[in-house]
Amino acid sequence: MNHVLQAIDLHHHFGPTQDRVAVLCGVNLTVQAGEQIAIVGTSGSGKSTLLHCLGGLEQPTQGTVWLQGCDLRQLSTAELSRARNQQLGFVYQFHHLLAELSALENVALPLMLGGLRRTQAMAQATTMLQHVSLDKRMQHKPPALSGGERQRTALARAMVTRPVCLLADEPTGNLDRQTAARMYDLMRELNRGQGTSLVIVTHDLMLARQMDRCLMLRDGTLHSQ
Ligand SMILES: Nc1ncnc2c1ncn2[C@@H]1O[C@H](COP(=O)(O)OP(=O)(O)OP(=O)(O)O)[C@@H](O)[C@H]1O
Numbered sequence: 001m002n003h004v005l006q007a008i009d010l011h012h013h014f015g016p017t018q019d020r021v022a023v024l025c026g027v028n029l030t031v032q033a034g035e036q037i038a039i040v041g042t043s044g045s046g047k048s049t050l051l052h053c054l055g056g057l058e059q060p061t062q063g064t065v066w067l068q069g070c071d072l073r074q075l076s077t078a079e080l081s082r083a084r085n086q087q088l089g090f091v092y093q094f095h096h097l098l099a100e101l102s103a104l105e106n107v108a109l110p111l112m113l114g115g116l117r118r119t120q121a122m123a124q125a126t127t128m129l130q131h132v133s134l135d136k137r138m139q140h141k142p143p144a145l146s147g148g149e150r151q152r153t154a155l156a157r158a159m160v161t162r163p164v165c166l167l168a169d170e171p172t173g174n175l176d177r178q179t180a181a182r183m184y185d186l187m188r189e190l191n192r193g194q195g196t197s198l199v200i201v202t203h204d205l206m207l208a209r210q211m212d213r214c215l216m217l218r219d220g221t222l223h224s225q
């Protein structure tokens with residue numbers, strides 16, 4: 001098996017039957033090991049919803065998500081958390097860092113949740129923060145970081161466990177061009193160095209064209225670009 005993530009006939013809707021919002025209407029997607037995929041689409045087309053379903057953060061109304069041969073629906077809550085922690089990295093549309101923890105502690109957290117001792121987790125988190133050029137900001141808490149620094153911290157947190165697949169939801173949404181380019185360089189380094197698959201939701205068409213595949217989410221399904 002050389003695909004890491006596979007979605008089969010995903011459907012998702014929100015709300016009660018009478019005013020149901022159908023967001024995903026039969027999405028099929030196979031992410032191969034080491035593949036880079038961009039997902040584009042207008043605001044409200046369901047990109048975040050799709051990424052949440054792929055990452056096990058949202059259970060689709062219908063359809064199956066396979067993560068390295070495991071049907072996410074078959075996993076208990078604890079197994080699902082473990083699979084997410086060990087196999088996936090998630091960069092949220094809004095960074096979701098814990099405000100009361102330092103950047104270093106935020107990045108070390110997934111390692112500690114995975115069972116690593118605090119000293120080792122802190123050491124690996126430090127290396128990852130150096131990698132995203134935040135070694136001078138490690139003790140800062142997120143409210144004291146700039147937008148770009150927060151996003152780089154969020155990326156370090158997603159990458160620190162060396163996931164097989166990184167799911168990133170507009171990771172450069174409100175960053176300047178140069179900082180955004182640096183974020184993408186970091187993700188591509190991870191892709192080349194560790195063979196991590198990338199699924200990136202973006203509005204940046206220049207970036208999307210540089211990926212192996214670009215898919216547009218429109219009317220609830222994915223279309224090749
Ligand atoms: N929890 C929810 N309850 C009800 N409707 C929701 C919920 N989450 C999302 N939606 C609706 O589902 C649709 C898709 O939302 P989603 O956030 O996936 O879009 P998106 O493509 O990520 O948009 P953006 O580019 O603005 O981030 C929208 O119409 C949104 O209003």
Ligand SMILES: [Mg+2]
Pocket residue numbers: 047048049093169
């Ligand atoms: Mg979104």
